[in-house]
Amino acid sequence: MGGILVLLERRGGDPKGSSLQVLSTARKLAEGTGDAVTAIAFGAGASASAAVAGAHGATKLLAVEDPALDLYVPEVFAATLAEAARTTGADTILGPGTSLGRDVLARAAARLSTGLLSDLVEIERGAGGALRGKRPVYSGKAYAWAKVPEARPAMATLRPNVFPAVASGAAPAEVIPTAPAGVTPRCKVVRLETSPAQELDVAEASIVVSGGRGLRAPEHFSLVRDLAQALGGAVGASRAVVDAGWIPHAHQVGQTGKVVSPSLYVACGISGAIQHLAGMSSSKVIVAINKDPDAPIFKAATYGIVGDVFEVVPKLTEEIRKIRADA
Amino acid sequence: MKIVVCLKHVPDTEAKIKIGPDGKSPDLAGVKMIISPYDEYALEEALLLKDKDAGTEVVVLSGGDEGVAASLRQALAVGADRAIRVDAPSLAGADALARARALAEALREVGADLIFTGKTGVGDDEGQVGPMLGELLDLPHVGAAFALSVEGRRFVAHRGIEGAVEVVEGNLPAVIAWDKGDHPPRYASLKGIMAAKKKPLDVRASSAAAAPAVARESLELPPPRPAGRILPGDAAESARELARLLREEAKVI
Numbered sequence A: 001m002g003g004i005l006v007l008l009e010r011r012g013g014d015p016k017g018s019s020l021q022v023l024s025t026a027r028k029l030a031e032g033t034g035d036a037v038t039a040i041a042f043g044a045g046a047s048a049s050a051a052v053a054g055a056h057g058a059t060k061l062l063a064v065e066d067p068a069l070d071l072y073v074p075e076v077f078a079a080t081l082a083e084a085a086r087t088t089g090a091d092t093i094l095g096p097g098t099s100l101g102r103d104v105l106a107r108a109a110a111r112l113s114t115g116l117l118s119d120l121v122e123i124e125r126g127a128g129g130a131l132r133g134k135r136p137v138y139s140g141k142a143y144a145w146a147k148v149p150e151a152r153p154a155m156a157t158l159r160p161n162v163f164p165a166v167a168s169g170a171a172p173a174e175v176i177p178t179a180p181a182g183v184t185p186r187c188k189v190v191r192l193e194t195s196p197a198q199e200l201d202v203a204e205a206s207i208v209v210s211g212g213r214g215l216r217a218p219e220h221f222s223l224v225r226d227l228a229q230a231l232g233g234a235v236g237a238s239r240a241v242v243d244a245g246w247i248p249h250a251h252q253v254g255q256t257g258k259v260v261s262p263s264l265y266v267a268c269g270i271s272g273a274i275q276h277l278a279g280m281s282s283s284k285v286i287v288a289i290n291k292d293p294d295a296p297i298f299k300a301a302t303y304g305i306v307g308d309v310f311e312v313v314p315k316l317t318e319e320i321r322k323i324r325a326d327a
Numbered sequence B: 001m002k003i004v005v006c007l008k009h010v011p012d013t014e015a016k017i018k019i020g021p022d023g024k025s026p027d028l029a030g031v032k033m034i035i036s037p038y039d040e041y042a043l044e045e046a047l048l049l050k051d052k053d054a055g056t057e058v059v060v061l062s063g064g065d066e067g068v069a070a071s072l073r074q075a076l077a078v079g080a081d082r083a084i085r086v087d088a089p090s091l092a093g094a095d096a097l098a099r100a101r102a103l104a105e106a107l108r109e110v111g112a113d114l115i116f117t118g119k120t121g122v123g124d125d126e127g128q129v130g131p132m133l134g135e136l137l138d139l140p141h142v143g144a145a146f147a148l149s150v151e152g153r154r155f156v157a158h159r160g161i162e163g164a165v166e167v168v169e170g171n172l173p174a175v176i177a178w179d180k181g182d183h184p185p186r187y188a189s190l191k192g193i194m195a196a197k198k199k200p201l202d203v204r205a206s207s208a209a210a211a212p213a214v215a216r217e218s219l220e221l222p223p224p225r226p227a228g229r230i231l232p233g234d235a236a237e238s239a240r241e242l243a244r245l246l247r248e249e250a251k252v253i
Helices: A017-030 A046-055 A074-088 A099-112 A218-231 A239-243 A274-280 A309-326 B037-052 B066-078 B089-093 B096-110 B129-136 B190-196 B235-248
Strands: A004-007 A037-042 A060-064 A092-096 A116-120 A122-125 A131-137 A142-148 A154-158 A174-177 A187-194 A207-211 A234-237 A264-268 A285-290 A303-306 B002-006 B009-011 B033-035 B057-064 B082-087 B114-118 B141-151 B154-161 B164-171 B174-178 B201-205 B215-220
Touching: A004 A017, A004 A074, A004 A099, A017 A037, A017 A092, A017 A122, A017 A154, A037 A046, A037 A074, A046 A060, A046 A174, A060 A074, A074 A099, A074 A187, A074 B129, A074 B141, A092 A099, A099 A116, A099 A154, A099 B096, A099 B129, A099 B141, A099 B154, A116 A122, A116 A131, A116 A142, A131 A154, A142 A154, A207 A218, A218 A234, A218 A264, A218 A309, A234 A239, A285 A309, A285 B235, A303 B235, A309 B235, B002 B037, B002 B096, B009 B066, B033 B037, B033 B066, B037 B057, B037 B066, B037 B114, B037 B174, B057 B066, B057 B096, B066 B082, B066 B190, B066 B201, B082 B096, B089 B096, B096 B129, B114 B129, B129 B141, B129 B174, B141 B164, B154 B174
Parallel strands: A004 A037, A004 A092, A037 A060, A060 A174, A092 A154, A116 A154, A207 A234, A207 A264, A264 A285, A285 A303, B002 B057, B002 B114, B057 B082, B082 B201, B114 B174, B141 B174
Antiparallel strands: A122 A131, A131 A142, A142 B215, A187 B164, B009 B033, B141 B154, B154 B164
């Protein structure tokens, strides 16, 4: 017995990229141990994920094919995941550090009376499934190493976009039709409302362009949106402008918003309060554009431009469009 | 209706984090402690329900040593009716499951139609306690709700997920873990602060002292970022140079 069980989150039928990152990581952790990697997916059409699950490292796919589970039902997802850990004998359960993954693994951890490491950026798996990992705490102001030495199955969620998703030519996973756990849910998601613009979420984007008080008025946020669009990135914001009602909280980056680590973060007119820096300073490349040369944001920046956002940002958008057109 | 709001006492979000002498916990000497911001949103939502229905009782609950009493008093000052502190100094080093168990034990005794908490305690940033309370108390839960309406014994909650909003329907009693919603937390009035001194703050012992499943090994500061550079020139020149660097040097576009 032993092995790794991976929650494969689907949206609109397809497994999400963050879940494929978890599967690839599970395959790597299982390498040389002889342990199996099993995926579990919920909702009608779950078995159609067998090919992509196989290519990313799963040998088996538990397909919980039930249209009542197309949308998230916390109690049923958690109970079924816990039951699957028992039937497969998995000593490790991994999931994506997304809204769904973090929620369902926490509920399942209580059901299994075990330990859960949330939002890992590094992971190690020892003999017998002992998990050890590194995770950001205080919104990235520090990192903690923690472990689940004895409780089994040891559980963890992995932060999206930190671990690579690697597809191989491996065969599709063997589909094992699986019944949902027999619990009667007392709450469920009845519908999903997506914004008409289908906006990219800051927590999932590989490029984030954020605006702050330096933009002076909400209507000037279009400068940030234009640059984000030219770069193919998401729109972020500082707490100050969210509190002022310029843009919804979903865009807020920082300690009471989202913690992001994209490959490129562009801060426009953001001074860089400690709560904001905590939320973005693990980004690979940081660009700061601010007219105050003493703004703390420049200490975190890879590249800085001391200048007026109203002049620099449109010029930068123009240059990016030129580069994109040439490419 | 009875609403119990679970509060966590955390270092101020403005605080700089220093590593403590044990190498695995923060040095909190001189650091101001606050109610975790998401728990404050949860408390505000509970008080708004009380504003609408005077028959609603709002109880605040926290686990920890005497230090957390300050946060509970503050919650009483803004309008909570009474407070309970689960006296368990060991909770400071416990994992989420041990904390959830200590809260669940008290919640079973107190009873509630709605149990509110923040979607995550800032600091540990785990977001585990809300869903765990649901499981331990055998109740439905909604994680990261930013809006809630209650109609009899039914509720509808809105929860923000990546690029979308989930509309969740369910039955009371339920656990709702709050994200930031539309309502900024209220401030305590002088009258409220005076009244809080007379409101009950009960202390109860915890028997839920299981060994934590998660063990913290160490705490470290992020590596310092390499020094960056300021690009010279006017807006057009610096923007052009930046675009070139992002493509050719950093290779991120």
